[in-house]
Amino acid sequence: MANSRFEYVKAFEQPDLLLLNTWIVVRIDGRGFTKFANKYSWEKPNDRRAIDLMNAAAKAVMSEVTDITIAYGISDEYSFVFHKSCALFERRASKLVSTIVSTFTGYYIYLWSTYFPDKPLSMPLPSFDGRAVCYPSVQNLRDYMSWRQVDCHINNLYNTTFWALIQLGGMDSTEAGKTLQGTFSADKNELLFSKFGINYNNEPEINKKGSVVFRDYELVEPGTHNVAEEAENQAEPVQQSKSQNEKDKKKRAKARIVVEHLDIIKDEFWGRRPWLLSNKPGKVPKEP
Template identity: 75%
Template structure:
């Protein structure tokens, strides 16, 4: 680019590189989705079409950006995780966040007719915001993911009980809120079963556990979870040659991206999928589907 007297304005740009050797989570949230849910008459407490659309958009993001190791979504939010060794966009927060948000939003709008064929989009169109947060250890990252999944369960149990009291119990919003005020999880389960013969355990896993998007390889035999924590204690991530890094990138790009609804709080999910925390592609053999309770 030719120099000019105007080029001095570049000095106003501020560096925004995220901390090295930390896990990066880019979390996006729908903007004004409460109004949008009402506008398009989303089913309460969960609209499977809307959740499947979120998952399809997230799957497109993970497929398009191989550096993402795993993503977790619930309701109108999604968290995308970059391995601590990732140097995508030189770890610039603005580039990472805007790329994730724009790619997700574009796919969400593009795929809308697939999931809502009888309800065309109209202005204001759905939009999302985002933020990037760094987590220094595997335990920090897993605690973040566990927090989001625990939040999914807590909110879904409440919303399920709340809307059944309205839809099947004939209460209004204030009456339903009053009925549930101060109740524990066991109380809500009892309300659902005693009043409406609904066993919350039989609700679809997508509603109770949310959705996990990741690259699928052959499941590993359960091993000690401490190995991942020990590897995480290293001061610096291992250095790869340029050729090996390129090979790994191609293998990740070719891997099948799947959407599952599993327990990510327990060790088993992570132990059987060591490639998620290691940052190395797994075995390309036949991937196995695992059912967790």
């Protein structure tokens, strides 16, 4: 760019580098999605087409941004995790957030007709906001992921019961809300079963556990890799050569990206997939 007398305005830009050696989570949320869902008459309490669309957009984002190690989605939100060693965009928050938000929104709109062929989009178009948060330890990161999955369960149990009272019990939304006021999980489970014959345990896992997106490598035996401990004890950011970084990037780009509905709170999920915390690509599964 040519120098000019106007170039001084660059001095107004503020640095927004995220803290080194921390896990970065970029979480996006749909803007005004309650009205958006009503506009397109989504099924209650869960519209599978809407969930599949969110997951498809998330897979596309992970395919394009290979630095993402894992993503987790529920309802109209998605969390994308960058390894603590990530140096993408020099860890600038504005660049990371805007890239994830814009890429996700672009694919969401592009893929809309695949999942809602009979409901063409009209103005206002769907949009998402985003934020970046740094977590200093593996435990902090796992607690964040656990928080989102627990939130998924709590919200889904409430919504399942709420809409059963309306759709099967003939209540209006005010009556259903009052009926559930002050109830605990056990109360909702009992209400669903005794009144409507619904066993919440038999509800689809995608609704109860949300969606986990990651690259698919060969699973390992639990306890054979102490990746979490190694990551916690790493005082300084891991420095890899440029050539090694490129090799790892190519391996990640070739890996199959999967969407699963698993328990990410227990140790087994992380223990069998050490690449999520090590950021080192695993072995590609053999073809059946």
